[in-house]
Amino acid sequence: MKTKIDYFDYDTLLQPTDWRFAAAVVGLCKYFDYFGIDYKVLYDVEEKPDNYIHGFDGIIYKSEDITEEKYLDFVESYFEKYMTHIKLQNILNKDKLIDEDIVNFKRICPDSFYKNFFENKRFDGSNKDYFISAIYEKRYEMITHSYKYNLNLYGNYCNKNRLYTDKNKVCRIIGYDVDKDRKTNNLGFCFSKESFESNDILEFDFIPFAFSNSDMRETYFVNNNFSVKSLTQTNYAFSNQLSSTENKDDKNKLMLVLQNSKDYISYDVEIISKSQDKAYYETFFVRLERLKKLRQLSGKSLNFVKKINDDYWFNLEKEVYMRCMNNILLDDVILKMFKFFYFEESEKKNSKAISEIRKTQKNIMYKIGLLVDINVSWKGYDIMYEITSAKKYGEMVSKELIKKSSNNKIKSYQQKIISPLCAHDYDRVKEVLIKLSAYVGIEFPFYYTFLDNAEKHKDIIFAFASALSEVSSKNNEENN
Numbered sequence: 025m026k027t028k029i030d031y032f033d034y035d036t037l038l039q040p041t042d043w044r045f046a047a048a049v050v051g052l053c054k055y056f057d058y059f060g061i062d063y064k065v066l067y068d069v070e071e072k073p074d075n076y077i078h079g080f081d082g083i084i085y086k087s088e089d090i091t092e093e094k095y096l097d098f099v100e101s102y103f104e105k106y107m108t109h110i111k112l113q114n115i116l117n118k119d120k121l122i123d124e125d126i127v128n129f130k131r132i133c134p135d136s137f138y139k140n141f142f143e144n145k146r147f148d149g150s151n152k153d154y155f156i157s158a159i160y161e162k163r164y165e166m167i168t169h170s171y172k173y174n175l176n177l178y179g180n181y182c183n184k185n186r187l188y189t190d191k192n193k194v195c196r197i198i199g200y201d202v203d204k205d206r207k208t209n210n211l212g213f214c215f216s217k218e219s220f221e222s223n224d225i226l227e228f229d230f231i232p233f234a235f236s237n238s239d240m241r242e243t244y245f246v247n248n249n250f251s252v253k254s255l256t257q258t259n260y261a262f263s264n265q266l267s268s269t270e271n272k273d274d275k276n277k278l279m280l281v282l283q284n285s286k287d288y289i290s291y292d293v294e295i296i297s298k299s300q301d302k303a304y305y306e307t308f309f310v311r312l313e314r315l316k317k318l319r320q321l322s323g324k325s326l327n328f329v330k331k332i333n334d335d336y337w338f339n340l341e342k343e344v345y346m347r348c349m350n351n352i353l354l355d356d357v358i359l360k361m362f363k364f365f366y367f368e369e370s371e372k373k374n375s376k377a378i379s380e381i382r383k384t385q386k387n388i389m390y391k392i393g394l395l396v397d398i399n400v401s402w403k404g405y406d407i408m409y410e411i412t413s414a415k416k417y418g419e420m421v422s423k424e425l426i427k428k429s430s431n432n433k434i435k436s437y438q439q440k441i442i443s444p445l446c447a448h449d450y451d452r453v454k455e456v457l458i459k460l461s462a463y464v465g466i467e468f469p470f471y472y473t474f475l476d477n478a479e480k481h482k483d484i485i486f487a488f489a490s491a492l493s494e495v496s497s498k499n500n501e502e503n504n
């Protein structure tokens with residue numbers, strides 16, 4: 025919340041009462057620190073302003089210290105690598121230009137720059153002085169243009185037409201911004217436009233500086249608004265870890281960083297995300313209980329990627345991490361991995377690379393066994409003995425079927441078990457297990473636990489089916 029105050033030489037107090045104000049606080053602190061502008065942190069002053077909101081920290085500053093010229097200077101410095109005019113300057117500042125420099129200039133300079141700032145004159149190397157002069161004279165306009173229209177900068181977070189405006193009727197932030205001329209009764213709770221959160225302040229222009237790495241398509245802000253110190257330090261550490269984490273998927277990168285965040289996140293926390301592909305912000309709560317489980321996954325071999333179609337790749341690591349954070353079990357992921365195993369089996373008929381298919385199948389079965397162990401630990405059931413027993417008997421059954429020269433029955437029985445599991449037809453699963461036990465002459469001790477509560481203990485059958493394969497049997501023999 026922004027409050028006008030009369031506090032010595034300071035006239036403004038900004039408190040992180042929700043994520044928007046918290047992000048503005050972080051961005052403002054970076055701005056003030058960059059210029060060496062004096063400001064106070066509310067918790068650090070003994071005498072508080074009269075009208076501050078109790079329970080929230082905040083920053084106390086002079087509103088006159090926020091000027092458009094300083095703001096654009098800060099934009100130029102903070103987002104330097106996205107400033108077109110700086111890239112052009114780096115070429116123009118060379119003592120001697122070569123053909124490659126002229127080509128690069130044309131590649132870097134968009135048509136909008138030629139039209140808006142260079143009078144549609146094209147660079148050919150001989151008119152270097154003109155372009156140097158134009159950039160010097162129109163530098164602030166160029167900063168504003170790059171800042172507004174780069175997809176990962178201001179326009180990703182706020183309505184670009186409201187940059188450095190004040191007293192707007194509706195909030196400038198993307199997702200909170202609406203057409204002020206339209207009827208807005210249906211926007212608020214119970215069709216009351218007064219209940220719609222539309223307040224706007226100039227300081228919201230500092231929100232882009234609070235979010236993590238702008239080179240990612242999806243950026244994040246950690247809203248741990250216990251204090252200004254925790255806000256700034258946490259987001260600084262969070263952004264640095266994201267920069268140093270190598271992963272192509274932004275969401276998966278986020279999960280990997282959360283795994284290693286115990287030094288600065290040790291409590292429930294809210295994370296705000298903004299994707300360039302979405303015209304709204306998303307928020308999710310990271311519960312400490314789930315965060316601890318996520319950290320327990322560190323070191324687990326969950327690397328598995330499968331192309332489903334041109335628009336979707338299945339990423340096992342990402343699926344497990346996201347389910348962990350959202351308190352969702354892995355039953356559907358385990359069944360999907362079995363389907364991938366069957367797909368590889370069907371590919372065997374049409375491919376000569378049998379060794380590669382066998383290798384992939386071994387990997388899938390290993391991952392399924394790992395997923396079962398994780399799933400059981402999340403459920404909190406004390407059935408790990410039965411899980412181990414089921415895997416052991418699955419391997420024994422596979423060996424027995426191979427001895428009987430009934431290799432083809434391994435896949436057959438596996439499919440007969442997994443198919444009804446997918447349909448939650450546990451009676452059919454029990455029938456198949458009884459027939460298989462009689463065929464191989466082996467009693468299954470784990471069967472009775474499954475019989476007691478099939479839905480609750482279906483992980484036992486997942487474990488059994490994952491070991492019930494020619495691949496796992498041969499793999500076990502090789503290991504022995």
